[in-house]
Amino acid sequence: MSPAFILKNGRIFDGRSFLSPGFSIVIRPPYILAITPHPPSHLPSIDLQGKVVAPGFIDLQVNGGGGKYTSLEPSEKSFHQIANAHLQKGTTSMLLTIITSAEDTRQKALSIMHSIMEKEQSLLAGAHLEGPFLNPSKKGAHHEPWLQPPTPALLKQISDEGGNVVKAITVSPELFTSANLDILLETGWILSAGHTTASFESAMSFFDHGGHMATHLFNTMPAITGREPGIVTAIFEHQGARAGIIADGHHVHPAAIRLAQKVMGDRLFLVSDATFLGQKDGEVHFGPTTFRMKDGICYNQEGKLAGSSISIGQAVQYCITKAGISDVDALRMATFTPASILKATDRIGRLRKGMLANMVILRENREVEKVYYEGELVE
Template structure:
């Protein structure tokens, strides 16, 4: 068992707000023992010298990292490389995303996630299926021949494969009836709207029927117009809809992020949609498709954006320094809100008594200087 210790003299962001000065975090790995102005004197302490300490970041959409791609190489070695890459960047909990793939790839990926989750459920919370029930007209970088209609037999097959492992699934609402929506609702998975050309009315019905999330807000969605407000307006208006946004300077304009934040408030959160975190420029071979990386931006052969090359830490930095969002709101979008989406605020997404000691200490440039995972410092 790791020894207990104290983090003192830091600006503590507890997941929703900054605490007043004078508090220390007492850690008894793997949990936080408490936050107090009178920490025990017999424990070793680390002086943070005024640096910000925040909950470890949570990412509900990770496709890859460190040169490995979850939907291409669904092996345990590959998945652990992805996990460790994001952990080193301050993401202490994530959903590994399996995009529209060949059947065997999907099945193997789900079983690999199951195997890792049996050993640990803090870093890898589960899987996020992005497809195959997506509208071909909004396929983005997905391989169209692998997209499939939501037939009862395929729904039964996929929900059976993913029980206890899959935690979220992205679907196009316009492809679903109330009947096949019910088949997904029975799983308890988070139903997320994405890759969609849904009308405002169809999207509102989706959220009324139990949809709780939207996948990469603005991207692969029909635009807003005066006569056809579309899915984005439904996401903005529906009180149950939460949405992830890719804040990398390429996928979404800063003004659009500010607008979404102004309208949605604490229903908006950050995702990386990372596929190429740590990837060098050049050609990237992804199954049947060749992508091109240039200056950190990845495009498929049709010139469409294909995932990102950022971490949540970089999204936090971008939102504070370039978008101009308040510091506390940005940090909340990277921690407490995604934890709330997952129903996990009792164990992650905040700094408080009894939760896991997953934390990031940030430098003056809002990048992680030290990462703690279950109370242990992560090696850079």
């Protein structure tokens, strides 16, 4: 076990608000021992010189990073490479996302994640299945031949495969009957609406029936019009609906991010939807599809956006410096809110006694400077 130490003179964001000045964080890896104005004098201390210290970021939608992809040739080595690429940018807990894939790819990925999760404390929190129950007309960059209708037999099969590894699944509500939705609800997974043409009424019914959230708000869903308010308005209105949003400057206009945050408050959270974190410009071959990276933006052959190349840390920085979101709201969108969706606020997403010491130190421009994972500095 590593020795205890103190972080002092920082602006402490505890997951929901900034603490008053004068508090220090006492850490004995992997946990926070105390947050106190009177830390023990015998322990070594690190002076943060007024920088912000916040809980490590939580990303519920990670497709890839570091040149590896969850849904392409899954292996324990590649999954660790993805996780470490995001860890170095400040993400200390994540759901690896399996997009619509061949059956054997999905099964292999889930099996590998199960093996990793038996060893990890918090870095890999589970899987997010994005598909195969998506509307083909809103497929985005998903490979259409792999999309499937939600039959009871297939729903039961995937429920059994996912077990305790899957934490969230994205589905198109308009494809489901109440009975088929019940099959997924029995798993205890987070049911998220996405890649959908759902009407306002259909979406409200989905959330009333137990749907929990929406996947990448505004993207691959109909826009709001006067006579067709659609799923976006349902997400705004239904108090049980949470939504992830991609704040990379390409997927969603900053004014739309501001609007969503004003309407939804702490029901809105950040996701990276990252596939190509650290990827250089040029062609990227992803299974049967070829993507093109240009200026950090990825497009499929139809010219549609295909995932992002950002980290949650970069999304936080964008929200604060470009979208006009307050520090408190932007940081909460990356910490406490996603932790609460995972029902994991007893371990992650907050800074308080007994929590895992997952933390980020931010520069004045809100860029991630240092990352602590379970109390250890990430090199």
